[in-house]
Amino acid sequence: MAVQKPSTPRGTRDFGPDQMVKRNYIFNTIKAVYQKYGFSQLETPTMENLSVLTGKYGDEGDQLIFKILNSGDYLSKTTEADYQEGSKPFLTKVSEKGLRYDLTVPFARFVVMHRNEITFPFKRFQIQPVWRADRPQKGRYREFYQCDADVVGTDSLLCEAEIIMMINDVFTDLKLEDFTIKLNNRKVLTGITEVIGAPGKETAFCVSIDKLDKIGKDKVIEEMVASGFSAENLKMLDPIFENNQSTQQSIDFLKGFFADCEIGLKGVSEIEEILSYLSAYEIENAHLELDLTLARGLSYYTGSIFEVKANSVQIGSICGGGRYDNLTGVFGLPDVSGVGISFGVDRIYDVLEELNLYPASNSSSLQVMIANFGGETAKAGIRLMNALRAEGINTELYPDDAKMKKQMSYANGKQVPYVVVIGEEEIQNETFTLKNMVSGEQESLKKADLISKIKNSH
Amino acid sequence: MAVQKPSTPRGTRDFGPDQMVKRNYIFNTIKAVYQKYGFSQLETPTMENLSVLTGKYGDEGDQLIFKILNSGDYLSKTTEADYQEGSKPFLTKVSEKGLRYDLTVPFARFVVMHRNEITFPFKRFQIQPVWRADRPQKGRYREFYQCDADVVGTDSLLCEAEIIMMINDVFTDLKLEDFTIKLNNRKVLTGITEVIGAPGKETAFCVSIDKLDKIGKDKVIEEMVASGFSAENLKMLDPIFENNQSTQQSIDFLKGFFADCEIGLKGVSEIEEILSYLSAYEIENAHLELDLTLARGLSYYTGSIFEVKANSVQIGSICGGGRYDNLTGVFGLPDVSGVGISFGVDRIYDVLEELNLYPASNSSSLQVMIANFGGETAKAGIRLMNALRAEGINTELYPDDAKMKKQMSYANGKQVPYVVVIGEEEIQNETFTLKNMVSGEQESLKKADLISKIKNSH
Numbered sequence: 001m002a003v004q005k006p007s008t009p010r011g012t013r014d015f016g017p018d019q020m021v022k023r024n025y026i027f028n029t030i031k032a033v034y035q036k037y038g039f040s041q042l043e044t045p046t047m048e049n050l051s052v053l054t055g056k057y058g059d060e061g062d063q064l065i066f067k068i069l070n071s072g073d074y075l076s077k078t079t080e081a082d083y084q085e086g087s088k089p090f091l092t093k094v095s096e097k098g099l100r101y102d103l104t105v106p107f108a109r110f111v112v113m114h115r116n117e118i119t120f121p122f123k124r125f126q127i128q129p130v131w132r133a134d135r136p137q138k139g140r141y142r143e144f145y146q147c148d149a150d151v152v153g154t155d156s157l158l159c160e161a162e163i164i165m166m167i168n169d170v171f172t173d174l175k176l177e178d179f180t181i182k183l184n185n186r187k188v189l190t191g192i193t194e195v196i197g198a199p200g201k202e203t204a205f206c207v208s209i210d211k212l213d214k215i216g217k218d219k220v221i222e223e224m225v226a227s228g229f230s231a232e233n234l235k236m237l238d239p240i241f242e243n244n245q246s247t248q249q250s251i252d253f254l255k256g257f258f259a260d261c262e263i264g265l266k267g268v269s270e271i272e273e274i275l276s277y278l279s280a281y282e283i284e285n286a287h288l289e290l291d292l293t294l295a296r297g298l299s300y301y302t303g304s305i306f307e308v309k310a311n312s313v314q315i316g317s318i319c320g321g322g323r324y325d326n327l328t329g330v331f332g333l334p335d336v337s338g339v340g341i342s343f344g345v346d347r348i349y350d351v352l353e354e355l356n357l358y359p360a361s362n363s364s365s366l367q368v369m370i371a372n373f374g375g376e377t378a379k380a381g382i383r384l385m386n387a388l389r390a391e392g393i394n395t396e397l398y399p400d401d402a403k404m405k406k407q408m409s410y411a412n413g414k415q416v417p418y419v420v421v422i423g424e425e426e427i428q429n430e431t432f433t434l435k436n437m438v439s440g441e442q443e444s445l446k447k448a449d450l451i452s453k454i455k456n457s458h
Numbered sequence: 459m460a461v462q463k464p465s466t467p468r469g470t471r472d473f474g475p476d477q478m479v480k481r482n483y484i485f486n487t488i489k490a491v492y493q494k495y496g497f498s499q500l501e502t503p504t505m506e507n508l509s510v511l512t513g514k515y516g517d518e519g520d521q522l523i524f525k526i527l528n529s530g531d532y533l534s535k536t537t538e539a540d541y542q543e544g545s546k547p548f549l550t551k552v553s554e555k556g557l558r559y560d561l562t563v564p565f566a567r568f569v570v571m572h573r574n575e576i577t578f579p580f581k582r583f584q585i586q587p588v589w590r591a592d593r594p595q596k597g598r599y600r601e602f603y604q605c606d607a608d609v610v611g612t613d614s615l616l617c618e619a620e621i622i623m624m625i626n627d628v629f630t631d632l633k634l635e636d637f638t639i640k641l642n643n644r645k646v647l648t649g650i651t652e653v654i655g656a657p658g659k660e661t662a663f664c665v666s667i668d669k670l671d672k673i674g675k676d677k678v679i680e681e682m683v684a685s686g687f688s689a690e691n692l693k694m695l696d697p698i699f700e701n702n703q704s705t706q707q708s709i710d711f712l713k714g715f716f717a718d719c720e721i722g723l724k725g726v727s728e729i730e731e732i733l734s735y736l737s738a739y740e741i742e743n744a745h746l747e748l749d750l751t752l753a754r755g756l757s758y759y760t761g762s763i764f765e766v767k768a769n770s771v772q773i774g775s776i777c778g779g780g781r782y783d784n785l786t787g788v789f790g791l792p793d794v795s796g797v798g799i800s801f802g803v804d805r806i807y808d809v810l811e812e813l814n815l816y817p818a819s820n821s822s823s824l825q826v827m828i829a830n831f832g833g834e835t836a837k838a839g840i841r842l843m844n845a846l847r848a849e850g851i852n853t854e855l856y857p858d859d860a861k862m863k864k865q866m867s868y869a870n871g872k873q874v875p876y877v878v879v880i881g882e883e884e885i886q887n888e889t890f891t892l893k894n895m896v897s898g899e900q901e902s903l904k905k906a907d908l909i910s911k912i913k914n915s916h
Contacts, residue, residue, distance in 0.1 A: 005789075005790070006507075006509075006510050006567040006570055006571060007507060007510075008502075008506070008507070008571075009506065009507055009554075009555050012503035012504075012505055013503065014500070014503065014568055014571070014572075015500065015501040015502075016498075016500060016568075016572065016575075017498030017499060017500065017582070020498070020499040020500065021499075035821075035822050035823075035824075035852050036850075036852050036853070037847075037852075037853075038824045038827070038852060038853065038854030038872075040475030040478070040479075040823075040824075040872070041475060041478040041479075041482070041822070042472070042473065042475065043472070043473040043478060044466075044472050044473075045466055045467065045470035045471065045601050046470075046504065046557075046589070046601055047467045047470055047524075047589075047600075047601065048466070048467065049465060049466070049467055051464075052464050052465075063529075064529070066505075066527075066529065067526070067527040068524050068525070068526055068527070069525040069527055069553055071521075071522070071591035072521070072545075072591075073544075073545045074545050075541070075544060075545045075548060076545070080538070080541065080542075083533070083538065086531075086533060087530075087531045087532055087533045087534070090533060091527075094527075095527055097467050099504075099526075109464040109466075110472055110474075112464055113464060113466075113472075114472075117474075119867070119868050119872060120868075121857055121868075123854070129504060131504070131505075133529035133530075142505075143503050143504055143505065154858055156857035158830075158836070158840075158855065158857045158858075159857050161840075162854075162857075277837075280836075280840040280841060281840055281841075281844050282841060282844065283844075331464045363493075364499070365493075365498075366493075366496045366498075369496070372616075378616070378738075379735075382616075382619075382735065382738040382739055383738060383739075383740065386739050386740065386741075389495075392494075394494050394495075395495075395496065396495060396496030396620075397616065399579055399609065399614035399617050399620075400579075400612055400614045400616075409577070410577050410578075410579075413577030414496075414498070
């Protein structure tokens with residue numbers, strides 16, 4: 001048999017030991033914050049019925065769902081006529097399941113299926129991979145993790161304040177200092193379209209304004225005019241486009257701007273209520289910025305919207321979310337509103353890498369390797385290893401009686417901070433040689449001193 | 459549009475908050491032990507190329523791999539003639555990828571692809587779901603987690619001792635007291651077939667002896683005779699079938715039995731070396747049992763084999779593994795030997811449930827809910843919540859100013875141990891009412907006392 005040269009599918013990745021330590025650092029930080037705020041974890045199956053998935057992400061989204069072939073003789077229920085009809089109608093005969101495309105639709109399905117067991121408001125978080133048959137390119141994968149938290153079953157704006165605080169905590173815990181949490185409200189955007197005489201054209205407005213960062217104010221206005229907005233009326237938006245006002249100035253502007261616009265004023269009062277809650281947290285909200293040009297694309301938000309940028313790294317948003325009115329209507333349970341966020345782990349990974357923010361030592365990594373010279377010294381090694389592990393120190397004895405050079409190169413490969421050497425003499429004196437692999441320093445220590453040295457080193 | 463009644467695919471499961479807390483308790487315990495022993499985490503993609511997966515699990519296994527339809531117009535490369543040929547040949551035209559079937563083949567692929575970056579011996583663990591298109595039934599799912607650890611690139615028997623210690627640590631940490639780690643060696647089983655005059659018939663021997671628990675000694679012998687083993691010679695195995703001997707008695711018996719059988723003696727000496735290492739750990743190995751009838755089915759093991767039983771629960775093995783000679787040969791890298799284990803999380807979950815071994819409180823769950831009566835008391839609630847979270851206490855403020863009864867029923871639903879009530883009077887006195895939701899006890903406390911009370915309660 002010809003030997004295969006194995007590979008991974010396009011757009012997917014292996015995560016080796018070093019990457020896993022870093023990824024877990026991010027996941028664990030987010031998870032700890034979610035739990036601190038009272039969110040409970042949920043996991044849903046990788047496969048969902050296509051009846052659950054399709055029709056939720058638009059036609060393009062449906063195309064990007066990975067479909068799973070029915071098991072067994074999957075052609076048995078098809079006919080030649082079915083085959084002639086082509087890929088799309090044929091699909092319903094050969095595939096009933098697809099891979100999870102996001103975490104929101106499975107969450108909505110869960111809420112509907114378990115509505116009688118759930119105590120609302122329901123605060124859940126979910127950290128799982130999703131799959132999209134997108135064309136792979138730099139930074140875009142076919143398998144990637146989402147890290148979502150949502151509260152459903154309440155329209156309390158305290159939830160918005162809590163979400164802003166969670167974002168603040170996560171990035172503060174990750175030691176990212178230079179980030180901005182942008183806040184806006186869809187009702188404000190709806191109000192703007194009313195005031196500028198284009199009611200109902202919110203979608204076109206959002207699509208254009210969303211490009212502000214990329215193409216600049218002039219091109220955005222140009223595009224809006226092309227979509228039928230009045231050039232004259234768009235001039236009213238100058239103070240919004242400038243975006244150099246303080247939060248209070250923006251609010252004051254909007255109150256005048258919306259004097260006769262109910263939905264706009266509702267949006268402003270929601271923003272004010274959120275800010276009032278935030279002041280009770282008594283932290284300095286240096287990271288929060290009211291950005292009236294934030295639109296969050298075409299999605300299904302109806303109230304507050306959030307987005308986070310790492311200011312010192314050229315990368316898109318690293319976190320986003322907002323409030324929606326109707327999570328579960330498509331599954332027959334109307335009026336379940338909620339608010340949620342999602343952290344973009346792959347981008348956060350790159351940001352921490354670029355800013356060199358990963359902690360040097362990590363409780364999940366190996367801390368001590370004991371060199372192995374066989375015989376009685378190996379047995380002494382086992383005894384020491386046992387004692388170190390009992391103290392919670394991750395330790396291993398090199399498995400073979402190999403050359404010192406080989407063992408040291410193994411220790412270096414695994415980036416172990418300490419190596420212990422035990423010789424015959426050391427067994428007699430009950431001392432051990434501890435080598436610091438970073439400084440190269442070596443010292444001879446009794447067991448208790450060796451343990452406290454290692455425990456105090458991180 | 460008719461409203462859909464959503465469901466999950468057969469053989470898959472949602473894991474809600476309570477189950478997640480319990481499952482994470484098991485995963486975290488196993489993970490901490492793996493890390494304590496110097497294993498590094500690896501994650502591989504959910505999708506693998508079918509060229510990697512097929513031919514590794516036998517014909518039946520190949521059938522049970524979930525296949526993913528090529529994206530886009532998947533029929534475009536097919537012809538009517540292809541369609542006429544039926545499901546199996548047609549498959550190669552419409553599907554190139556499948557879902558991970560186990561963690562071993564992806565691990566082997568990883569080792570081969572990254573052999574130049576890996577420092578051997580390579581100790582990796584991997585905790586990820588796998589998928590099999592098996593018929594779902596009680597305790598058998600189409601999506602389930604595997605928790606594997608393997609050392610590859612060394613034949614040191616210290617690895618076997620380490621694995622036995624890891625098993626011991628995991629179940630001890632999970633507070634499971636009554637379990638048995640069964641140890642045997644494939645070379646012993648090979649030796650037996652030689653001595654009883656049936657060299658080369660190891661597979662048939664293993665298949666039959668594997669059924670000993672289920673069908674008993676007499677039926678096993680009957681089956682062996684039917685497969686061509688000599689009834690007369692099988693009588694030599696009586697001491698093995700009795701299985702009431704001490705480890706030392708078994709070893710002494712085997713040494714005589716294998717007097718002229720090299721491979722058998724090699725197996726015995728491996729067992730003795732492992733036991734000698736274990737004695738250096740200086741723990742009582744009450745859980746280890748040499749079981750010469752342990753065979754571990756048809757798998758690819760060539761040396762030590764392990765299996766763990768929970769003695770007080772009627773369930774199959776909860777952990778198993780062994781040594782293999784050739785992990786990566788099929789991908790063109792010969793002579794990579796190793797040893798590994800896998801914990802059966804679903805069964806362990808059921809065992810802990812049946813024996814009521816889950817810890818009562820858990821750092822991942824909500825610890826305090828603050829009731830919300832709006833206005834200034836809500837602001838005071840935010841300030842208290844902030845202080846509790848800063849102390850590492852998972853806390854939430856009920857999001858709405860709702861009826862006390864509703865808030866308490868929410869707290870009960872979430873199994874929160876403590877509820878705090880803040881009234882106008884309490885704001886003035888700077889005290890808070892703390893209600894223990896288990897005992898029903900209520901007391902009025904200053905903030906510092908409230909914090910220390912909660913911190914000391916678990």
